[in-house]
Amino acid sequence: MTGHSGPGPKAQEVWQRLSEGNTRFIQGCFQGRDLVELRRSLTRGQSPLAAVLCCADSRVAPEIIFDQSLGDLFVVRTAGLVLEPAGLGSLEYAVAHLQVPLLVIKGHEACGAVSAAVQHPDLDEGHITAVVREIAPAAAQAQARGLSGPELVEAATEAHLRRLQEKLTRESAIIREALAAGRLHLVVSKYSLSNGQVEVLDRTW
Numbered sequence: 275m276t277g278h279s280g281p282g283p284k285a286q287e288v289w290q291r292l293s294e295g296n297t298r299f300i301q302g303c304f305q306g307r308d309l310v311e312l313r314r315s316l317t318r319g320q321s322p323l324a325a326v327l328c329c330a331d332s333r334v335a336p337e338i339i340f341d342q343s344l345g346d347l348f349v350v351r352t353a354g355l356v357l358e359p360a361g362l363g364s365l366e367y368a369v370a371h372l373q374v375p376l377l378v379i380k381g382h383e384a385c386g387a388v389s390a391a392v393q394h395p396d397l398d399e400g401h402i403t404a405v406v407r408e409i410a411p412a413a414a415q416a417q418a419r420g421l422s423g424p425e426l427v428e429a430a431t432e433a434h435l436r437r438l439q440e441k442l443t444r445e446s447a448i449i450r451e452a453l454a455a456g457r458l459h460l461v462v463s464k465y466s467l468s469n470g471q472v473e474v475l476d477r478t479w
């Protein structure tokens with residue numbers, strides 16, 4: 275197993291670094307890096323700063339949005355951040371074996387998977403059905419508030435992100451115990467396609 279050789283940065287410090295990276299991304303002032311040298315230095319193992327759960331959408335790559343590089347982020351991506359056992363197991367691996375101090379749930383504005391769950395909660399189309407079905411309860415929750423259009427999609431997205439937060443702690447003893455022991459912190463966030471900002475919706479400190 276690869277992992278930290280000693281105590282790494284704390285969750286708050288890591289979030290500070292990611293926030294600074296997001297600011298660089300917004301301003302277009304990216305960190306210069308020697309990727310060839312970095313790749314060489316990472317051949318013997320990884321000790322990422324954080325684990326990130328985010329959408330598969332091509333516009334929301336966390337390494338770019340947080341201006342990070344090879345070896346910095348342990349990322350699980352599925353359409354609509356739908357979390358199935360293998361994805362949950364991947365996050366558990368990052369927590370238990372790579373000792374990441376921070377787990378970031380990063381949803382985004384105008385998510386196509388959430389829109390699909392809002393518009394076609396009973397969709398039957400191959401395995402896309404599984405994606406929509408997982409988001410449908412959050413879509414129904416937002417619909418019950420009488421919202422419509424983009425407002426409905428954004429409210430459904432935020433409800434889905436909170437349900438994911440609950441699901442992580444309910445279904446994963448590894449994550450629940452790490453949070454309770456203070457070894458792990460969680461940030462629930464949402465990325466704006468229009469201004470590039472990652473907004474914090476909730477965090478555990």
Ligand SMILES: [Zn+2]
Nearest residue numbers: 329331385386
């Ligand atoms: Zn999406």
